[in-house]
Amino acid sequence: MSGSNKKYVYSFGGGKADGNEGMKNLLGGKGANLAEMAGHSRLRLPVPPGFTITTEVCAYYYANKKKYPAALKAQVDKAIANIEKLMDKKFGDPNNPLLVSVRSGARRSMPGMMETVLNIGLSERTIPGLVKLTGNERFVYDAYRRLIMMYADVVMEKAAGIEPADDGSGIRKQLDRMMDELKKEKGYKADTDLKAADLKELCALFKERVRAVLKKPFPDDPQEQLWGGIGAVFASWNGRRAKSYRKIEGIPDEWGTAVTVQTMVFGNMGGSSATGVAFTRDPGNGENKFYGEYLIDAQGEDVVAGIRTPAPINKYSKSEHNKDLKTLEEVMPKIYKELYGIQRRLEGHYRDMLDIEFTIEKNRLFMLQCRVGKRNGPAAVRMAVDMTKEGLIKTQEAVLRVTPSQLDELLHPMLDAKAEKELKPIAKGLPAGPGGASGMVVFTADDAQNWAKEGKRVILVREETSPEDVHGMHSAQAVLTGKGGMTSHAALVARGWGKCCIVGCGAIHIDAKNKRFTVDGRTVKEGDWITLNGTKGNVYSGEIPLVEPDIEKDVTFRTFMKICDGARRLKIRTNADRPEDAVVARKFGAEGIGLCRTEHMFFGPDRIKSMRKMILAEDLPARRAALAELLPYQRDDFKGLLKAMEGLPVIIRLLDPPLHEFLPQEDDKKEELAKELGISMERLNVRIQKLHELNPMLGHRGCRLGITYPEITEMQVEAIFEAAARLTKEKVKVLPEVMVPVVGTKAEIKNQYDVIKAKADEVQKRYGVKLNFMIGTMIEIPRAAITADRIAEVAEFFSFGTNDLTQMTFGFSRDDIGGFLPDYLEKKILPKDPFQTIDRDGVGTLMAMAIERGRRTRPGIEVGICGEHGGDPDSIKLCHELGMDYVSCSPYRVPIARLAAAQANAGRQRGHGRN
C-alpha cells in the first residue's frame, strides 16, 4: 500500500481536477465536491486551487502508529508546486507568499467535529512580503493572530497530549482572554477596532504565552505548519467529539477523513471583500428561492461564530434580525448576479438543494465549498415534490430525498418555524423524540403526574430516567434529561410513544433537590416554561407556539405520499385493536389490518370478570359458560373492526398471552373474585400460584392455550365468523384472516386449523353465507421459521412476529434486556437495539429461510410482518428485500412505512455490518 506509485494526493484548480464528485469515499465529501466544482466541464467554477490527501492515508496513519506512507511527502510537494504555479505565489516565499487552509472532510459530513487550520504559511519571514503585497498590515497581523490561536489550540496543545478542561484553562481560552483584555484596555468594542499595531503586539504576546504554556515555540517554518495542520486533522478523526458523533450517526470508524489543503482567499481584505453561506433553496420551508447570508470584510468563521450579525444576500433572505442590513444584491449587484448564476448551475448539475460557501476577495468571487444542504422535514418534502414537478428528478429519486425522520416531523406538533428562528436555544441535547412541546418544568415523575392531573402542561426534567419514572413521563408533554444517549431509557420510552424528548443535554445542571436547573448562568425553576424541539435537540426558554400537523389539508404532503405509493411494491397495513384506530390508520393510508390483538379486548371492566371466571373454571362446562358470556363482546368488537376496514383484509390474532396475565394482583380484587367464584381466598391463591410461570415468555400461551383449551379458540372464531356473517348479510364486504400465534410445529397449526375450520363451516351453514377468509399463523418461534415448509402445508398465510422471534433468536427477554443492552451498544457488541431494527444476520436469516421454505410448499403464500419493526425504515427495507407482501405498523407510522417501502424499492443502499 505504501508503494511509491500509489496516488495519495488529488489536485484541483485552474479549470482542472484529478478527482470528481463520485470519489467521496477516497476524497471525502468536501474534497470530491471541490474537485467537481473546479474540474467538471459543465462547471469549472472559480475555486481556489488546492489538493486533497485521501482517506487511505488516514487509514495508513492509524494502522502505522501515526506515520505517513513514504510517497506522500513528494506528492504533497508536487501539489503545492502546482498551486504555486496557478496562483503565481510561493509557499514560504518572503516576497510573494502563498497561504493555505487545511481542512477535514469525511465521506459523510460531520460538521464541526474535526479540526481546521487557516492562514498556514504566515511567519516572521513571510509577513513583511505579504504586507507589502497587500498594502494592509492590519489584515496580515489579524490573519497571523488567527493562525496562532488556531494552531496553538488545534495542533500544539493536542500534540502535547493536553485535554483542556471546560474551565477555561485551555490555550485557546487563554488567548481569547488576552485579546479581550487588550480590547478592554484600549477601550475597543469589536475585534475590528483593533489596529495593526495592537494586533502585532498581540501576536508577540500570543507567541510568548504559547511557548510558556506548551513548552514549545510557535513554529515559524511554513512546512512545519503545514504538516502540523495535516497531522492535527487526521488526529481529530479520533477526537472525543468526532467519535461520539460517529456513534450517534452510525458512521464506521474505519472510513477515516481526507485532508484538503487549499489556497487561502480572504473575505476580510476591506470593503470590497466579503464572505457568505447560501442555499440554492430555502432549507426552512423548501421554497425555490436563493437564500443566504454574508458579511463584508470578514472570514468564513465570523459568519458561523455569530459575533457580527450577517446580512441577507437578497430580499427573500431578510428576517427580523437583519431586515435593516443591506443585501449583497444591493451592495455588489454584479457579483450577486455571478453568484446567482453559479448556484443555478450548481443545482442543475447536482439536481439537489446545495449549501454553498463563497468568499469575495477584492471584488473577485471564489467558491469555497458546496455540498447537499441540510433541510428540515417540511422543506425536504416540498423540494422533493417541486423538483419532481420541475423535471429535475424522477419519482424514484424523489422518494429518496426525504428521510423517514424528516417525514415524521410532519406528523407531530412542531414549533412554529418563524417563531423558533427568532430565538436562541438555551441548550442543545440529543434529539431523542420528534416534534415540539412546551410546558412547565417539573423535576419528579410524581410532580409531573400530579400537575398534569390539575390540567397543567409540564415537561419532566431529570438527570436520567428509570422505569420508576414512566408514569411521570407519560403525563408530561416532553422529557428532558441531562445524561444518557439515544438509547437511554428516556429515549427508548419516548420514541415508543412518539413523544417529544431531548436527552444528554449536558449543558444543564440539575439541582433536583431545590427543583431548579441552571444553564450558562441562567436559572430555570420549577413551574417556569420551557419549549423543546425534539427533532433538533434544542431547548428554549419560554413558550413557543406549536403548529399542529394537518396532513389531510397538506397538499404537498399528500402529493409526496402519492409519489411514494407509486414507487413502492410493499403494501402497508396497520396494527389496530379498535375501530377508532382502524379509522385513523385508513386516513394515513393503511391498506388493511396486519394485527388485531384480541387480548386487549378482555380487559374491559365488564369483560375481565368473565375472563377470570373462564380461567379459573374447574371444569369444561364452567369454562364454556364463562366463554359464552364473552362471546357477544368479542362479536361486537370484530364487527366494528371489520366494518371500519370494509373491503380490506383484517388479520385477527387469537389469544396470545399466558392466562395469569388476566388475573388480579391486588388483594381486594382477589377477594372480590373469590366471592364471585364462591371459593376461599386460600383456594384462589393456590390456583393463581399454579398458573405462575418462571419464564412466562416461554410459557403456556398462544396456540398452546388453544390446544389445551380448544373451547377458547372455538369461542373466538365463532365471534369472528358470526361478525363476518352478519356484516356479509348487511352487504359489507369483509376479509377476515384468522391468525394462530406461537406456532412452532405443523401439528400445532393443524390442530387449531381443524378447530377453526369446523367452526367456520358451522357458522357459514347457520347463516347461509359464504365467507371469504384465511387461516394462517404467526412466525415468531425459531422452529416455525425452520420448518416453514411443513407449516405452510396447513397455514394459508404467514405473519412474522419479529418481537418474539428476536427474543428467541437472541435469547433476549425484552423486559430484562435493560440490564445489559446499554453496555452492549456502548461496547459495540450490538450495532443497534435489535428490538428497534431487525437483526439481519440472525433474525433476518430465519425470516429468509421461512419465506423460501413456505413458498416452496405454497407458492404465493401471503407473507407480512406485524410487530413493532413494521414501522422501522431499515426493517421495512429488509422486508422489501425478502419479498414480503406487506408490513404492518401502528397507525401513526403508516406514512413513514409508505415512504420507507418506496425507498426500499428505489434501492437505497444503507450500510449494515454483520456482528
Added chain:
Amino acid sequence: MSGSNKKYVYSFGGGKADGNEGMKNLLGGKGANLAEMAGHSRLRLPVPPGFTITTEVCAYYYANKKKYPAALKAQVDKAIANIEKLMDKKFGDPNNPLLVSVRSGARRSMPGMMETVLNIGLSERTIPGLVKLTGNERFVYDAYRRLIMMYADVVMEKAAGIEPADDGSGIRKQLDRMMDELKKEKGYKADTDLKAADLKELCALFKERVRAVLKKPFPDDPQEQLWGGIGAVFASWNGRRAKSYRKIEGIPDEWGTAVTVQTMVFGNMGGSSATGVAFTRDPGNGENKFYGEYLIDAQGEDVVAGIRTPAPINKYSKSEHNKDLKTLEEVMPKIYKELYGIQRRLEGHYRDMLDIEFTIEKNRLFMLQCRVGKRNGPAAVRMAVDMTKEGLIKTQEAVLRVTPSQLDELLHPMLDAKAEKELKPIAKGLPAGPGGASGMVVFTADDAQNWAKEGKRVILVREETSPEDVHGMHSAQAVLTGKGGMTSHAALVARGWGKCCIVGCGAIHIDAKNKRFTVDGRTVKEGDWITLNGTKGNVYSGEIPLVEPDIEKDVTFRTFMKICDGARRLKIRTNADRPEDAVVARKFGAEGIGLCRTEHMFFGPDRIKSMRKMILAEDLPARRAALAELLPYQRDDFKGLLKAMEGLPVIIRLLDPPLHEFLPQEDDKKEELAKELGISMERLNVRIQKLHELNPMLGHRGCRLGITYPEITEMQVEAIFEAAARLTKEKVKVLPEVMVPVVGTKAEIKNQYDVIKAKADEVQKRYGVKLNFMIGTMIEIPRAAITADRIAEVAEFFSFGTNDLTQMTFGFSRDDIGGFLPDYLEKKILPKDPFQTIDRDGVGTLMAMAIERGRRTRPGIEVGICGEHGGDPDSIKLCHELGMDYVSCSPYRVPIARLAAAQANAGRQRGHGRN
C-alpha cells in the same frame, strides 16, 4: 388400492410360501416368520399350513369404515382351498372338518396386546364328524368350549360395543365362573378332570348365557366364525391395551396389524400330544443352552395361562418349580431330538436367539411360531459377545443386539434374577426408572425424608408426585405412583437421577390418609417391605435380594464395551464438576470432560458469601476484592479436575446462571448478608429486587455477565490457567478448553476471547510455561447456530447446549412446560419430549447449519454436545449423523453413550417422523 389384482393374502405350507422374513411390514412379524420357516429352502419346517392377510388390509379397514377391499373374500377363499388341499380336510365339512386359528401380527411384536381366536370351524354340524375322526369326544368338546369362551369375549362382546369393567361382569369372567361352579359341583380340581359329558353340558350352558347376555346366538356357521375372528383382530389394533402399548413403545398407529389364519394342530389330544415354548439360548442369562417348557396334553394358551405348571424341556431348563417334572427329552426323546435340530437350524438361519412355539399332535411335531426372543440386559450382552466369538455375527451387528436400556440394566442394582423368578408380582406399572430397589413403604415425602434420616430404606408411594415431593423422592430408594405415564413428574425426576421408579401402577389403590394401599384384595401398610423392578415395572411384596453391578469385574460387559469402542466414531466425554465424578466417569470409559459447570462451585458455605459480596458490590474495587477471595477456591477446583483427567481434554464453562440465583431467599440468610455487607435490609432488598428478571432464562447471564463484568471472567480464567500452569510444572499433562456460554454474536465471543487470551498470556509468562488450551463457545442460542460461520472466526471449538437451544428454538421453558407437555404428547402434537430426545427437524436443523457453517470457516473445528441429550441414544445417533466429534453425558450414562455411538455408526435405522 382395492383393485382386484392386488395381493392381500399370502399362503404358506407344504414346503412353500408366498412370503418371507423380509416382508414384516406387510405380513407382520409372525406372518413373515411363518412364511420363512415354511418356505425357505434351508428350512422347510413342519409348519401347519395357513395364510396371512396383509397389514394393507388393516389400513384399508380403518380408512374405509371397517370395510374390506372387494378382492379380499375371493383371495381368502382360495387360500382356504389351498389349506384344504394340503391337509386333505374341508372347512365346515361335517365329516372331515378343518379347524383354524386366527391371530394378530404387527411389524413389531406386541405380546398379548391384540386378540386371538382358536378352534374356528367347530360347530354343531362339524362336531360329530370330528368326534368320529379323532375318536375323542372329550377333546372335541373341550376345543368347543374354548372356542365359545374366546369368541364370545373377543368377537361378540367387542362387536356389541361393550367394554367390560374389571368387576367380573364381562362375558369371559361369567363363563369362567360357570366352569368353576361346575368343577366345584362335581368335586373336580383341574380342568382336565372335566369329562366329555361335562364339557358338552357346559358348551350348551355357555351358548345359552351368550345369547342371554349378548342378545345374539353363538354363530354356528364356520365362515361367520372366520370373518368374525378376522374382524376382531383388526379391531383389536385400536383396542385400549394395544393403543397404550404403542404409545409407550413408540409404535406408529399407521403400521396396522396383519392377520394370520392357520390350521389348528392340537397338543391336547392325549398323552402323545404336547405343546411348548422354547428359546434357542437362555433369555435370563444368555448362556448358549436350549431352554424351554412344555405341557403334555395341552393347548398353547395353557402354558402361558399358568394353570398347570409346565415341565422343563431338558435338564438345563429345570428350576425350583419344576425340577420334579419329567423333561421332554426324557418323555419324547425322538421328538426332542427333532426339535433340538430345528432350533439349531433356525438360530443358524436367523443368527439370533429365537423364541419358538411348537405343538406335538399325536407324536408329530409342528412349528407354530418363531421370532427373535426377548431377553434381559445381561443376557443380551452375553449373547452379543458369544455370537461374535462364535462367528455367527459381525461386531457391527453385535452392537445392535443390545439396546441401551438393556445395557443400562447392568449399571444399576438389579433384583436377583433367580429370586425374582420364584415370585409373582403383586402389580405391574410402567418401567419409569431402571434397576431394582427394596424398602419400606411410606406415603409422604416428609416421611420418606425422616425415615431415611433414621437410616431406613424406604419406597415412596404416591398417587402422583409434584415438585413438592422432590426431597422425599431423593431420600427414597425408589418411587411408585398410581397415576402418570412415562413423562410424568415422577418418571422424569427418577430417570434424571437414575433412580428406580414405577409409575402408572393403576392396580394399587392408595389410601394416603390411612397410610396404606390395597392391591387385588391385599393390603400393604406403611412400613411394610416391597420390592420394585423398575426395568420391568414389576412390584413385589417383601424384600428381594439385590445384585450390585460390578462392571470392573464383569468380563463380558468389558468385552462388549470393547466391541462398541471398536465400532464407534464418536468420542464420549462426561459432564463432571468435581474430581470424584471425573474419576467415576473415567472408569466408565469417559474420554474427557465435555462440561464442567463452574457455578456449582460457588455454592459451598465458605464460598457463597464471597460470591454474594461480589454480586452486591457497589463498585469495581469492591467486586474485585470479593473475586480475589474466590480465586483460590476456583484454582483448587480446577486443579483437582484437571489432574483427575490427566491427558484428556477438559471443557470448563464460565459462569452461566443469572446472578440472582446466588442470592438468599430466606430472611435470616438475608439479614446475615446485610450485616456482613454493612448495609440495611431495606437496601439489600432493593438491590436484590433490581436483579430480579421476568424471564431469567433470557436474562443477564452467561457471557452477558462476562461482558458487563469482565473481572468475573478474568478471575475464572486466571484460576483455570494458574491451575493448569501449576500442574504443568508438576509434569501433569493438562488440556483445558475454556468455554464461553450464551453466545449469540461474534462480537460477544470476541470480547470474551480477548479477555481470556490476555489472561492466558499473562499467566503463561508469569509461570514460564507454555499451555495447550483452546477457547470456544457453547452453541445454545439460535442466533449462534445461524451465524456460526462468523462465530467460528473466533471460537476454537463448539459445544451444543441443546437444553437451552431446545428452549429457544421451540420457545419452551423447561421449568414451565409441565403445563402443556402431557397434553402435547397425548394429542401427538409432539412425538416425544424434546428435552429427552433432540427434535431433529427444528433443533437438529439448526445444529446441522451450525456445524456446516462453523466448519466452512474453520475446517476441523472440534464440535460436541453437552447437555442432557448427550446421554440419550436417539440424540447420540443424530450427533453421529451430524458428524460431531464427541458427546458428553453424566458419568453413569457413559457406557450407554459408548453403545449408542457404536449403534449409530453401525447404521441402526430408527423411525422418526417430522412434525
